[in-house]
Amino acid sequence: MTKKISGAEYQLSKIFSSDFDYSIPSYQRPYAWTEVQAGELFSDLHDFFLKEKDDTYFLGSIVLIKDDGKPHAEVIDGQQRLTTLTILLSTLTSKFVGELRSDFENYIREPGRASQGLKSKPRLALRERDRQFFADYVQSLKLNELVALDPATLGNESQLNIRRNAEEMLKRLVQAFNNDTEKLCAFGAFLVQRCFLVVVSTPSQQSAFRVFSVLNSRGLDLLPTDIIKSSVIGGIAAERQDDFTETWEELEVETGRDGFAEVFGHIRMIHAKEKARKALLDEFKERVISKFTSMENLVTEVIAPYTDAYLVAKQCQYVSTASAAEINALLKWMNRIDNSDWLPSAMKFLATKSTDTAYVLWFMRKLERLAAFMHVCAYDVNTRIERYAKLLHALEKDHSLANPVDVVELSDIEKALWLGFLGGDVYLMTARRRNYLILRLDSFLVDGAATYDPSLLTIEHVLPQSVPDGSQWAEQWPQLDTRTSWVHRLANLVPLTQRRNSQASNFDFDKKKSAYFGGRQGISSYALTTQVLGAAEWTPQSIVKRQQDLLAVLTAKWELGGA
Incomplete structure (x- = not known):
């Protein structure tokens, strides 16, 4: 009609x-x-x-x-x-x-x-x-x-x-x-x-x-959540509406209006487990509201706990007497990813299992690995949603640390695919994917203790992309195909907290270290760059060893063995 x-x-x-x-x-x-x-x-x-x-x-x-x-x-x-x-x-x-x-x-x-x-x-x-x-x-x-x-x-x-x-x-x-x-x-x-x-x-x-x-x-402007509010609050007995309106508005204040709308989109995904095909207003009514005969239960069992879980995940504010710092660090890494498709799974888990700190830590380690895998390997939105939908289905069943949700684990095929990306031309990835990977690797080297400001980040090659004739680089890397093979790979990349310097990028190794990589103080904020500053030379042999070492760190920390 x-x-x-x-x-x-x-x-x-x-x-x-x-x-x-x-x-x-x-x-x-x-x-x-x-x-x-x-x-x-x-x-x-x-x-x-x-x-x-x-x-x-x-x-x-x-x-x-x-x-x-x-x-x-x-x-x-x-x-x-x-x-x-x-x-x-x-x-x-x-x-x-x-x-x-x-x-x-x-x-x-x-x-x-x-x-x-x-x-x-x-x-x-x-x-x-x-x-x-x-x-x-x-x-x-x-x-x-x-x-x-x-x-x-x-x-x-x-x-x-x-x-x-x-x-x-x-x-x-x-x-x-x-x-x-x-x-x-x-x-x-x-x-x-x-x-x-x-x-x-x-x-x-x-x-x-x-x-x-x-x-x-x-x-x-009105948001879809404003219209949804009328249906939900209007379905509650008149003498209880003021209490639930106050609860609703407190949640909206805590998240902000746009954040609250995002919460409802994630709740829709938790229930629908597939990509949205219609406007949020229509889908939320069809997929969520229609499943409840009591609007009070919808608020107390879904909207309130999922909003609380969203705030924990989005603001990295998990609280416990043990492991809170590591759990919040994992949430911070997931929030650096260029999509929020992981959030419904995190919300679903936190809304039901947040008191089991050991299980939360286990799950967030696995979820960060899964989210990072799809981010680095450039999964499109449809493939990501299909993968997370399987996890959401599994989260509806009984699970615990003794019987965890194994769908969050990577398959051997996924591990092999990821290792291929990690060993390939990392520099040619999009900046968001490349930066996530390099900073995450750097955090593994310092055991997660560092904090990072990606707005100050540039990624530089040690072996330059263009090798001047007669330079030390040309002498130590005489084969063009060898240089081409290694120039964009992980071992040859370092993070810097300064703007790219085109002139300095072609300096010989020793001068490049002192004048460019080490900055004015001769030190670096990044463990990856500090390692390069401590290297005596940069030859095909040394870069092979470094690549093996770095991939070993990623394999151990992200548990990619057995692929």
Whole structure:
């Protein structure tokens, strides 16, 4: 079925009529306009009213999820404007009595008509937390009682803003019209007849969200998690919604909005175990929400523990009395990889096994090896996801340190493939893959004790790529094919914390060590480079030995033997 998007311009008399029954979803931000914005709106409207006798005033646009022919309208964008306009109309209506008051009150509340199946109720329903407060004071025209409330007794910032803005509107009306009923009525007629909003509506959440993102260049765009929040929190008993909303918002603060959206993508992968084919909003509802009859359980058993696990993995903050430093170091290495496909497996494991420190250490060693293998060997996203899906399936079964998930282990075929990459032309890999490998090797040489800043990293050749005729290099490496065979391999590469120096790269070995590799102090931050600084010569024989030694370190640390 086509998700029709429609847009039309409506007078406020139509906007606040039986054609629309507005509700603000629970995932929306609270009402945030202060008396500054409310005062600016009133000033603009009043100034236009005084100076323009015939023209119409454009109030902007709102975005709704709404089926054609049905009044129910979920407000995706425009709640601040609709709420403030309702406050303005309510304060104005409170100045009238009799039929005039009843006339204007129809813009605030649906009076109800039994013959048309219309019940009496407010035309705008705010978020659940503020809905009754708004209805009791603003939409019931109890403005004096509202203003008399002690601000310290109000439940939240939204209610404070509602009270302040009502007070501001009452003050502005007195200043502008001095309680002159005729002038107030003329201003009210201007509001409902000559002020317009553009309404963009669609029956699809996804298309409404897309329209909102395009139209709204101010404020904070909605994310799929905001829409998911409405489904989840809305499915919880009303008396429990505040507690779960608070839990939800605390998790979002801890991760950040973008991080929280990433969490939901990983939760989707944990459940789906395959590459996403649709938008996150649709897939999360289909793959995750549909599996739960209790939304409380979804929050407590999935969203909260997986978010906690995400924070541990992403921020490298595993806590225990033993092995925490090594586990967090492994997490740091995985976070250096150019994809986050490993994270769902880490989250799944940490959410269920985090208290077994010995098992966590075992698993993270294996997971880092698996992630590094696919990174260095340039596995594409489809192949990576297929490999991690097997691991996620295994993690759903019973497992422990005595009976660990063996799917995280590398097969003999994978080990052989990796050894081929490690022994090949490492320098010709992409910079992210090459740098990961060389820094990881360097960390193995110092037993993981070093920290690294990859933003300062360059990789340099010891034997230069171009050998000048008559140089020491040409004398010690006379065969072009031998030089070509070794120049880009692991043994001939060193990490440096300085910019590449094209001139120095061709220096003879001794001068290159002192002037380039050792820097001003004659020392290096890297174990790999320090080894080269200690070498007496750089010949085909010495580089063969060095290659064997380095591959032996990688084979031992990444447990690649037996391939």
